[in-house]
Amino acid sequence: MTIFQFPQDFRWGTATASYQIEGAAQEGGRGVSIWDTFARTPGKVFNGDNGDVACDSYHRYEEDIELMKKLGINTYRFSIAWPRIIPDGDGEINREGLDFYHRFVDKLLEAGIEPFCTLYHWDLPQTLEDIGGWGNRRTVDAFVKYAEVIFKEFSGKINFWLTFNEPWCIAFLSNLLGIHAPGNKDLQTSINVAHGLLVAHGKAVQSFRRLGTTGQIGIAPNVCWAEPYSKSPEDQAACDRSIALNTDWFLDPIYKGAYPQFMVDWFAEAGATVPIQEGDMEIISQPIDLLGINYYTMGINRFNPEAGVLQSEEVDMGLTKTDIGWPVESRGLYEFMHYLQKYGNVDVYITENGACINDDLENGKINDDRRIAYYEQHLAQIHRIINDGINLKGYMAWSLMDNFEWAEGYRMRFGLVHVDYRSLVRTPKESFYWYQNVIKNNWVETRI
Numbered sequence: 260m261t262i263f264q265f266p267q268d269f270r271w272g273t274a275t276a277s278y279q280i281e282g283a284a285q286e287g288g289r290g291v292s293i294w295d296t297f298a299r300t301p302g303k304v305f306n307g308d309n310g311d312v313a314c315d316s317y318h319r320y321e322e323d324i325e326l327m328k329k330l331g332i333n334t335y336r337f338s339i340a341w342p343r344i345i346p347d348g349d350g351e352i353n354r355e356g357l358d359f360y361h362r363f364v365d366k367l368l369e370a371g372i373e374p375f376c377t378l379y380h381w382d383l384p385q386t387l388e389d390i391g392g393w394g395n396r397r398t399v400d401a402f403v404k405y406a407e408v409i410f411k412e413f414s415g416k417i418n419f420w421l422t423f424n425e426p427w428c429i430a431f432l433s434n435l436l437g438i439h440a441p442g443n444k445d446l447q448t449s450i451n452v453a454h455g456l457l458v459a460h461g462k463a464v465q466s467f468r469r470l471g472t473t474g475q476i477g478i479a480p481n482v483c484w485a486e487p488y489s490k491s492p493e494d495q496a497a498c499d500r501s502i503a504l505n506t507d508w509f510l511d512p513i514y515k516g517a518y519p520q521f522m523v524d525w526f527a528e529a530g531a532t533v534p535i536q537e538g539d540m541e542i543i544s545q546p547i548d549l550l551g552i553n554y555y556t557m558g559i560n561r562f563n564p565e566a567g568v569l570q571s572e573e574v575d576m577g578l579t580k581t582d583i584g585w586p587v588e589s590r591g592l593y594e595f596m597h598y599l600q601k602y603g604n605v606d607v608y609i610t611e612n613g614a615c616i617n618d619d620l621e622n623g624k625i626n627d628d629r630r631i632a633y634y635e636q637h638l639a640q641i642h643r644i645i646n647d648g649i650n651l652k653g654y655m656a657w658s659l660m661d662n663f664e665w666a667e668g669y670r671m672r673f674g675l676v677h678v679d680y681r682s683l684v685r686t687p688k689e690s691f692y693w694y695q696n697v698i699k700n701n702w703v704e705t706r707i
C-alpha cells in the first residue's frame with residue numbers, strides 16, 4: 260500500500276454541465292439549443308433521450324450543493340447555458356436566466372465552494388446554428404456579447420473561467436464525425452468551426468481583460484493520448500495526428516499564434532483549408548492564465564489509410580474497459596502532461612476525469628468498486644505528475660452525479676452520485692464516500 264499526499268492548496272472538485280443536468284428546458288425563458296434539436300432527431304441519441312428533465316438541477320440545485328458539502332469539495336465546475344442568458348443567441352438578455360445563476364453561485368459561495376465556470380459546454384442557441392454556427396462570424400460576435408454579459412454580471416463572484424469545453428468535440432466530433440450536435444459530417448465545416456471557436460475564445464479573453472473581470476481564464480481541451488502499435492514511422496505519425504487534432508490544433512494557435520503546419524498540410528491534401536482572416540491569429544493567441552485538461556483514456560494507434568481523415572486507428576489491446584468501452588489506462592495522463600510541457604509549465608486543472616460504470620442500486624447501495632479503482636489509479640498518476648514539478652493545481656471528477664451523456668443518453672453513468680431518472684432521487688455511491696475520504700485526508704491510499 261502507498262500513501263500519496265497532495266499539496267495543501269490543491270483544489271478538489273467535481274464537474275457537470277448545463278444541458279446534462281439542469282432540465283427545465285422550456286422554463287425560465289430558456290431558448291432552444293442545438294442539443295434540444297439534435298436529441299429530437301430520430302436515431303441521434305440512444306433511446307431518444309433528451310435534456311428536457313435530466314437531473315432537474317434547475318430546481319434541485321440546493322440539494323446538489325448539500326451533496327457537494329457532504330462530499331467536502333472546495334471547487335465545483337459547472338457551465339452556464341447560453342440559451343438561458345440570450346435565448347435567441349444574440350438578441351435580448353433574459354434577466355430570469357441571469358437571476359437563476361446568481362442564486363446558484365451565491366449558494367455555492369455560501370457553502371464555501373469555489374465556482375469554476377465554463378461559458379460554453381456545447382449548448383449553442385439553435386438560431387445561431389441556423390446561420391452556420393461557429394463557421395459564421397456573427398456567431399463569434401454573439402458569443403463575445405454573451406461572454407461580456409456574464410463577465411459583467413459575475414465578476415467578483417466567479418474567479419475561475421473556461422471559454423470552451425473540449426474544442427475537439429465541438430469541431431470534429433460534432434461536425435466531422437457527426438456523433439454530437441449539430442451532426443455535420445464535413446471536414447471543411449469542422450475546420451471552420453474550430454477556427455471560429457478559437458477566434459471567439461481570443462475575443463472573449465480580450466473582453467475579459469478589458470472589463471477587468473476578476474480571476475483567471477483559460478480553455479479545456481480533451482486529451483487523446485496515443486502510442487504507436489509498432490515502431491514504424493507510419494504508426495508513430497498516425498499517433499502524432501491523433502494527439503495533435505485534440506491538442507496542438509487548438510493550443511498551438513493559442514500559445515504559438517499558428518496552427519501546427521504538419522496538420523495544415525495534411526488537411527490541405529484532403530482539400531480543406533483554415534479560413535484565417537487578417538488579425539485572427541493575434542486575437543486567438545491572447546495570453547491565458549490556466550488550462551483545463553479532460554482525460555478519460557488513451558489508445559494504441561496504427562496507420563490505416565481507410566481509418567478516417569487522420570488515417571489512424573485504435574487497436575484493441577485487451578485492456579480492462581469501462582462500460583462505455585474506453586480502455587482504463589491512467590499512464591496516458593502522465594505521458595500527456597509531460598507532452599503538454601512544450602507550451603510551458605502552465606497552470607493546469609484536471610477539469611474532467613472519471614469512469615463510466617453502470618452499476619445499479621443493490622439493497623440501497625451502489626458498490627462501484629471499478630470506479631474507485633479507476634480513480635485510485637488516476638490520482639496516483641496525478642501525484643506522480645505533481646512530484647515531477649508540473650503545475651497541476653486541482654482535480655475535478657467527472658461527474659458529481661449521473662447525467663445526460665450526450666449521444667449515449669442516460670444509459671451511461673459517470674456519477675459519484677446515482678440518479679434515479681424516474682424519481683430523481685440522488686444516492687451517493689461507494690465511490691462518493693471513497694472520494695470524500697481522499698478530500699478529507701488530502702491523500703490517496705493505493706492498494707498497489
Ligand SMILES: CCOCCOc1ccc(-c2cn(C[C@@H]3NC[C@@H](O)[C@H]3O)nn2)cc1
Binds near residue numbers: 276432663665
Ligand atoms: C466511433 C467513433 O467514436 C469517436 C469518438 O467518439 C467520442 C464520443 C464521446 C467522447 C467524449 C465524451 N466525453 C465525456 C464528456 N466530456 C464532456 C462532458 O460533457 C462529458 O459528458 N468526453 N469525450 C469522445 C469521443
